[in-house]
Amino acid sequence: MAEPQVAIRCRGLTKSFGEGEAQVKALRGVDLDVPLGELLMLVGPSGCGKTTLISIIASVLDHDSGDCEVLGRDLARLNAREKARLRRADIGFVFQAYNLIPSLSSAENVAVPLLLNGVGRREALAKAERVLESLGLGGRGGGRPNDLSGGQQQRVAVARALVHEPRILVCDEPTSALDEKTGDTLMRLLREVALREGRALVIVTHDNRIFKYADRIATMNDGRIVSMDSRVS
Template identity: 50%
Template structure:
């Protein structure tokens, strides 16, 4: 790489929400080592709604797990808002994630023994906020997602779509700078899915935030600022629209 190109790459990385360089990840199965990511170089800009698309087994979940500090890379570097996260201590990395990252899991991962508002308030309580204040803030967000009337119900009393919206509220309630979503509209009808995506897009457009969404839902492709296609652990497409062969 020329000195000018290297300087440009460093400048981009300095303003990127996420910057990865040479990220690879191996998994071991018996005596066999399988490489599922192959040297990913990627900059995700703040204020951007980015989709990550690919077939099952292409490495999507592994990549987003590495980008937000859940899974260590075998090789490479990850900077999140300028911080080299894999050079943090374990406790500092946990604290960094708590303050900066919101997760929306495909399986929701709600706590069965507490109601919807308390589930949505978990990140605020973990940061030390008073429980009643945290709950009030969570209910405000549940109202924005049109399920405030379900605030006192346990997860097993909610439909799949309602549980997903509680999970979305939990991811947004502490106003993280990065929101990572795994199929956030999969369990929702078209109207509810659009409402959720409008909210996520509003969040993504903030200058100091970024949203990454793993999705196969072609109903929402038009909302993306950027679509990345991952195939066999490599990014094969990076653009505003899906390639015609997908």
């Protein structure tokens, strides 16, 4: 297959939750192109569909109608096994609620994507420790995530999403628990790592302190992208 130029391409993407009177239309027709090499930020009011959209892009949630292509692959045509393979190889996801596994140490949490890709345990843990260190958590990998502060747990979640060097990285509010300096360190690292060699990054955020790191900012409202701003930076 030819190498795709576009990392993410969505057309008329819709998604509803629930049935009948209780149905919520989370996405009402999203059109979006994210080229390789771009850091796109996604903003908009609570409930407008940001997490829903990036969950579909990360192929952890199925859409109802419309198209979503990631790295040239049409998600609607992939079966569960193919989607799992795509996620494992090419996608990193920082969840809004971190979703760390409490019974594993922080370094083991970070190592999970490597272990799933067949990397040996010792090598996976060593790499996990290096990524944690780059996020200011050197020496903290041995403890449980619940013994860390919120901001530290958030960085463990980012480390886990980055560790296997995915081509597509989606992050849901990755700086919400971080002070300005730690947020800057994280964003510099995300730009450097995630944009290496034709990758792409989509970051949902309310944090206007980090807008300067974006190539473009898409604003969502009520299940649609309503404006797109290019940043001059």
